[in-house]
Amino acid sequence: MDGMSGPYVVRGSVSLPEAELMWRFSRSSGPGGQHVNTSDSQAELRFDLAATKALPEVWKQRALERLAGRLVDGVVVVRASEHRSQWRNREAAAVRLAALLAEATAPPPKSRRPTRIPRGINERRLRQKKQRSDTKRGRSGRDWT
16 A cells, blocks of 8 residues: 555654565454445554564564563564554554554663652651640640639
């Protein structure tokens, strides 16, 4: 299809080459009327993550670890069938795959450096608690005779 809006950018200057994307189309469940029984509108996109040369090696290893549960022999599969037209389902599947790979190849978040509570803040909190306690204690009617 020459109307495709590829290449699909994963992150930065890295994109998915059309040559490494394997497409399969089948009949989709859902809306479509009489036309639904004759058109193959569901799009299934396969991307061989283990053998790709499009991703940097570090990203590829990170994605293989994070997507291990979704992979079948190193291949990630994405299906789209929410639209009536095959072209729109193709677009949806490709965008979904690019988003999945962008999330899987993202660098791990920076680890949190533990910080100490400043001494003054702790002392101020204890002083306010003591003051509040004295106020409440003063409300009791023990001393009134």
